[in-house]
Amino acid sequence: MKRYIQHEYLRISHFTGTEWQHPVHNHNHFELIFVHEGAGNHCISNMQIPFEGKAIFILGPSDAHHFELHAPTTFTFLKFTNTYLGDPHWNQTLEHLLQAGRQQRLTLPATAATKTDQLIRLIVQEWKENHQENSPTIRYLMQGLLSMVQTFIPSTLDNLGTKHQQKITSLIDYIHDNIHLADQLQTEQLAAQFDLSKHYLGVYFKEQTGVTLRDYITKYKLHLIENKLLHSGLSLKEISHEFGFSDTSHFNKFFRKHHQVSPSVFRAKAKNR
Template identity: 30%
Template sequence: MEIKNLYRPYELELLETDSYTAKPHRNTFFEMVFTLEGTGVQIINEHELPYTANKFFLIFPEDKHGFEVHDLTRFYFIHFTDSYLKTQSDQWVKKMEFIFHNHNHLPGCILKTVTDKPLVRAMVEALIRETSNLYPQHNQVLEQVMNAIITIAARNITLQQRADIIKQPSATTLPLLNYIHENIYQPERLRVEHMASCFNLSPNYISEYFKKTTGESLQQYITGYKIKLIETRLQYTDKRMGEIAYEFGFTDESHLNRIFKKYKGENPTAFRKKYAELNN
């Protein structure tokens, strides 16, 4: 299995081809792909789905993926590494976290709204134009457009999640999960009494129902989700342990260490060090 690496924080590439078959491979970086024109098949983790023009794909590190081109296709690739993520604002990293933990890693366009497809296309075309010139603030413009595209990706994953909720015959649990995800940085909003009030349910009922339908208590799920987000912090930011503990509502660094080790079998420092060693 071929493994591809990226040696700069981000890289933009326009590829036009009519006879291209990308053998399944894995990246050590993140990838967004927009098809400006053409037809073919996208493959992710051994799942296949046809593509046409104006499709937008997300590919994550360690995803096994490739493309088969049937007709002349213009791909636009946006590659970026974890070092690029570390240069961005906390709010932007949180948008990325939403994508990490809610995307299904299956093939197919993630743009679910009619208006977002021409919007992303216009942004991609702007990246193509901007790449060809060296005007002042060139890099800042590129990064801002890239981040706007990622924000649109997060929005569409949110919309898809809500559409899936509507399709459920019994849809109480998924709105609860969505509420937890949206308020994970505000501990007071995650108290069972506050959640029960928001959903017009009794505290006892909401706790019992959540446990019955998910197999976990509310507190177990909330803590487990925090641990997933903390893993992202440890992998893709340089935040100190004390900062992470404060951000996620732990009393102090030792409290964070104890809970993280309980869930992951190692303390946060060891987890971060292991990840860094694997990616050097």
């Protein structure tokens, strides 16, 4: 199965389609999908959910899905990692919405659907104007969106989700939460944390994500470093220390290996664009 890997905290897309262009796939991130208008079926992990008009879906990293479109359909996809929302309270809110979606109880009354449509269009407009994954405005709007949707969901839901799905999601969450701590991401530590043998850990991760464990950690760390270089005033020494490099020489070597330029040159080029 195809697995889409996203290292950005947030990515937003808004489009209209008459035919679904993607194979059945899952992700390493969460997705909130809003249908503004259209009709078809959303096939999620062996469930087929029909929709017509406005509809909302929330997917976790292990949820395999695709759409079958019966009419031109306008979508907004809000794709974000587990660390994007910040406070653990929002991760609990998200888990509640995921459980509702898996039980096909994630439905909105007409007035709520209209409000959700308007709020999501505002988020899209902010994204088009700034295109910054770290935008505080978009983060607050996203939190407001989740809070509003949650008010229309039953407070008591069955606890669904297989141990298999939960383990790979927890493993990815753990990597995101500990990306600044190299010792916590060693094979032995990860294997012990998730009750896997150190020899099977890499095989398991590749089977579930389609990429190697080391490659995933490296690319995620690299993306966060790029963000710091582009959007913070931290010195190279401070960034190097934050990500656990023993000195700036090792930091420079790591960055140059993947970008063929030093961090300082990368930052300077970005400022001159």
